[in-house]
Amino acid sequence: MSKIAGRFQQLAAQGRKALVPYIVAGDPNLASTVPLMHALVAAGADIIELGVPFSDPMSEGPVIQKAHERALASGARLRDALAMVATFREQDSETPVLLMGYANPVEHMGYARFADQAAAVGLDGLLTVDIPPxxxxxxxxxxxxxxxxxxxLIAPTTPxxxxxxxxxxxxxxxxYVALKGVTGAGNLDAEDVARHLAHIRxxxxxxxAVGFGIKDAESARRVGATADGVVVGSALVDVIAQAAAGGASQEDLLRVAAELVASIRSGLDSIAS
Amino acid sequence: MTTDLSTKIFASVPDAEGRFGVYGGKFVAETLMSALSELEALYRKLADDPEFQRELDEDLAHYVGRPSPLYEARRWSDRVGGARILLKREDLNHTGAHKVNNTVGQALLAKHMGKRRVIAETGAGQHGVATATIAARLGLECHVFMGEEDVRRQALNVYRMKLLGATVVPVTSGSRTLKDAMNEAMRDWVTNVDDTFYIIGTVAGPHPYPMLVRDFQCVIGREARAQSLAQTGRLPDALVACVGGGSNAIGLFHPFLEDESVAMYGVEAGGHGVASGEHAAPLTAGTPGVLHGNRTYLMQDEDGQIMHTHSVSAGLDYPGVGPEHSWLKDVGRVNYVTADDAEALAAFHDLTRTEGIMPALESAHALAYAGRLAATMTPEQTIIVNLSGRGDKDIHTVADIDGMDF
Known part of the structure; x- marks a missing residue:
């Protein structure tokens, strides 16, 4: 069994939901990413989704687009994201990590070479937005x-x-992509999500796991009631961006990120199993 | 790789998955996959429907003003020497470029699908204007995405779109040019997929767009082939067209692909020269990758990030190219070459002065290469150049370069 499947099984046995935070590798700088990953785990994350910066992130809303731009400006590329996973693994061999990104950087590295390197650094999964079945x-x-x-991905439009x-x-x-739109859109409908999840089951x-539009403890709780997990991206990237823009120290970056994740954790844990 | 023309391979692409050899395909987010399938199913049904063909032909004749003339540019031919050069006058179409051939076709598809809103990306603004035009005629809401940098470079076309009732959305992400406008149009489409039809302006994007845009633009080559036979009594020896995304080039080339004697040249934007790295010539200097829904040649760095491009012409300033061109390059049927900014500008002035025809800067790249090619040929030989658009929109760019201040 993969580490990801194992984590979901373990959570299900405890009657708990998976919390999957998303950050972009290298946002706001190269040095912050691995400490952020550890802080997210300490705050209650079950699986880390690490965004691979790309010049043309077609499915992202403005918040994550800007994160990709900041990460590229800080020099982060696919090979840096893989290196960050390796560094993360030096202290955490348990928490599953997946990379989320777009086809071209992976295609350019070569599928075989990517797979070899990903396995070597201890990556557990890959999600490419623009590689459909x-x-x-x-x-x-x-x-x-x-x-x-x-x-x-499965979308509301998937027959x-x-x-x-x-x-x-x-x-x-x-x-499951909770809405028709880009990341960070604000029109989440938990009942509609529940109906689609029932069909998928x-x-x-x-x-x-459900992503797109989950931004706080309350939206996580509502979606988590029928999902096995939630992905939190734009809301988390946004608090990090705002802190960084305000000149926050690394310590403060980690703190605001951890606070949001801890709050969402408590929302998920309030769901009666 | 050699080309076996006897197998009629050119009619066999794309395959059912939308692939041209290893190129093309459908690399988009899951939310859009069913919209693409729906579009493909409708298009395959309508393409064989005589009533749809009649509607399209009528629009092309009476709204666009087709057929466009095939004009022999005698004074310019004399000036460059060698072969006779004929110009396929797409600049004389309604709205001033070949783009309208495609927007008329896709707007008919939108109407058949019952969509009330159309969106488009645009670089130079010609596709945006052509989309806004047909939207005005059909009473459709129209949003055109345009890089902030291009909004500045093409102020005249921006105002034309506004006059036509379209909303022009300046795109401030990434390099603020055509590729970013296409990203933003995709983001709008994924959000409004229920009521919105995305009119893509070139032979790129996910399947079925490269196929259907090609089919709508093939009217250029079908006419040119018949006109060449009627006016010169023979097929041309060479075809020349500029290639950004590549829609005017595929439209001219495709109906001639099985004519072995006809050589073809797709002219990419050489910018400040291919050696400078500042250009927009993925077929000449790029490598295959995935962008905007298809696998094709791209300008990308060693990490698979898409590179900034440069061309004096906004319509060629794009890091990718239609997947069918990538395939035609690999099978060796079409030669892909470049003309740089300076050569294109010289051709712009030359044609204007010798023929009284002011070409778009995009088309001027094709003219520049055709001039070089003609000089190596004989007076018995003919070249058809696709004069894909008129140059009025570029007057400010040319004036800037010439140091004119209005």
């Missing part, structure tokens, strides 16, 4: 060779037949 055969073969999970073909190629968990027993 139709295009995934090449990268999946390499990820499976090294026992790594490939995390797929039933596609849901079946997606879950057949997925492992680890399914990432007819096709798979994989854990379902």
């Amino acid at each position: 139709e295009e995934v055969a090449g990268v999946n073969a390499e990820l499976h060779r090294v026992g790594m999970d490939n995390i797929f 039933k037949a596609r849901i079946e073909s997606i879950v057949n190629q997925a492992s680890g968990f399914i990432y 007819e096709a798979t027993t994989l854990p379902l």
